[in-house]
Amino acid sequence: MTTTETPGADTVRPRWGAERIGNAIFAAVVFGLGVFALVGAFAIRVPAGQAIGPQVFPFAVAVILLGSGAALVISALRGQVAPREEGEDIDPDAKTDWWTILKLVALLVAVLLLLELLGWWMVAALLFGGVAWTLGAKRPWVAFLVGLVIGIGTQLLFGEGLGLFLPRGAAFDWWYGPGPLFG
Structure with a gap:
């Protein structure tokens, strides 16, 4: 009998630390901006007889923000934390300015x-x-x-x-x- 290993099955999800909370807050802000853009797009008045009006671009932005926000919320809830950046000119311990x-x-x-x-x-x-x-x-x-x-x-x-x-x-x-x- 052979055993197959599932990649990622033994990985431990990080606790709700500062990085994970930061990702969740960012995800909520992006999703909130998407909701705000969607409400604003519905509030735009379109002149009668226009096939493509001024709502097209705001709706596109709202859909992109909502989709990105939803994906970020899901990844934050799953515990998927973005890796810290590494590079010669990046100080990972630098404080926020x-x-x-x-x-x-x-x-x-x-x-x-x-x-x-x-x-x-x-x-x-x-x-x-x-x-x-x-x-x-x-x-x-x-x-x-x-x-x-x-x-x-x-x-x-x-x-x-x-x-x-x-x-x-x-x-x-x-x-x-x-x-x-x-x-």
């Missing part, structure tokens, strides 16, 4: 608060440059300029080219005048 995370969260909150006042193109520059500065860019002013180009480019592409609404900023109403540009 909460100051950097706080600055990034503050930048996102600032974007939400300043979007209507400054407009998309200016807020995009602030976000792009601010994130580069927070993450240690050697020349953050270049990142601000790149963000400004990206902000103006997306404003022109989506606002003017596709007719989608991107706020131009109440602070700059005196500059725009009555013309359609950035309106």
Whole structure:
């Protein structure tokens, strides 16, 4: 009689330690974002007579987030923990840099608060440059300029080219005048 060994049958699942709890929290956040995106996609009003409306992309993002979140939740509940990264420039014992995370969260909150006042193109520059500065860019002013180009480019592409609404900023109403540009 021969015995066959099942791979992984004798492996011990890890207890609910910090890594496993962290994976479960991340999985729940991804799944929650998927639910949030799905609810938001249903809230988008579609003009009558459009076969493909503005809901398509949000629904696709919601499905991807829900699927990824569900897979992550299942793997976290099964105890499958991602292996620690190894490499010559990675310190596995490094602590979380909460100051950097706080600055990034503050930048996102600032974007939400300043979007209507400054407009998309200016807020995009602030976000792009601010994130580069927070993450240690050697020349953050270049990142601000790149963000400004990206902000103006997306404003022109989506606002003017596709007719989608991107706020131009109440602070700059005196500059725009009555013309359609950035309106």
